[in-house]
Amino acid sequence: MYWTTKHVLVCNASHCTQKGANDVAMQLRREVLKRGLDDSIFVNTCGTIDLCDIGPNIVVYPDNVIYSGVTKNDVKALVDALVEDETLDRLKLDPQTPAEANRHAFYAEAVHPEPSRPAPEAVALAAKHGLDDAWLAEQQRRGFIARKPATDETPETISVTKKARARYGV
Numbered sequence: 001m002y003w004t005t006k007h008v009l010v011c012n013a014s015h016c017t018q019k020g021a022n023d024v025a026m027q028l029r030r031e032v033l034k035r036g037l038d039d040s041i042f043v044n045t046c047g048t049i050d051l052c053d054i055g056p057n058i059v060v061y062p063d064n065v066i067y068s069g070v071t072k073n074d075v076k077a078l079v080d081a082l083v084e085d086e087t088l089d090r091l092k093l094d095p096q097t098p099a100e101a102n103r104h105a106f107y108a109e110a111v112h113p114e115p116s117r118p119a120p121e122a123v124a125l126a127a128k129h130g131l132d133d134a135w136l137a138e139q140q141r142r143g144f145i146a147r148k149p150a151t152d153e154t155p156e157t158i159s160v161t162k163k164a165r166a167r168y169g170v
Contacts, residue, residue, distance in 0.1 A: 004042040006082050007061040010070075012045040015052030015138065020071060021045075024056050027075045041082055050167075053138045054099045067091040068099065102129045107144075107160055107168040115160040119147065122158035139164070 010016075010025040022045075029043045051057050051068060058067040058078070065087055067078065074091060081088040093100055106129040110122065117125075122145075126136050136158070139145045144164035150156040160170075 004040050006041045006063070008041060008043045008082070009046040009049075009059045009061070010043065011047070011049050011052065011055055011057040011059075013048035013052055013055075016048075016055035016057060019052075019055050021056035023072050024058070024070050024075065027072045028058075028078070031075050031079045035079065035083075037079070037083065041079075048142070050142050050144070051093070052142070053135050054093070057093075063087070066093040068093040068097075102131060104168050104170075105129050106131055107164050108170045110160050111165060111170050115165065116148075116157050117159075119156040119158050 008028065010021055010028065012021045012025065025043065025045050032038050032041045032043055046059070049057055049059060049066070051066070054068040056068075056070045058070050059065070060067070060082065067074075067088065068091065070078065070091055074088070078088055078091070095101070095104065106126055109129075110117070110125055123133065123136065126132070136145065140147055144161055144167070146159045146161055148154075148157045148159065164170075
């Protein structure tokens with residue numbers, strides 16, 4: 001265990017990696033080393049934090065901060081914020097940021113009156129909240145929604161899973 005004041009986790013799950021997460025992690029490690037901060041800031045990669053659609057994502061402990069959409073160009077400012085014990089607000093993800101607010105609004109509406117609905121209705125509801133088919137596919141892959149294929153008797157349905165209901169408090 002490394003006893004540092006900050007532990008920075010860079011998501012390197014497949015979708016974040018496709019968006020440049022490994023480059024961000026490498027640049028972040030280099031910047032920390034270049035400044036001689038490796039005794040106080042530990043940079044590591046991690047598996048998914050279930051936000052890859054808005055990644056690359058970084059979690060900072062013990063600050064309990066999530067940064068989303070981080071690029072290599074953000075690294076110097078991010079390290080400055082870590083050193084100054086501040087938050088880089090332009091990258092910070094919290095319940096009020098548009099991406100998270102849209103997710104919450106979608107899930108809150110999607111569970112009423114039932115957490116399952118015909119797929120075209122779920123797709124339309126996602127679009128109403130600014131979320132596209134790729135977002136729905138990512139949510140399915142991450143276990144936040146489940147698709148049940150159509151049968152001769154029933155249409156294809158999309159259901160909000162217990163994981164999503166717990167995460168978003170709906």
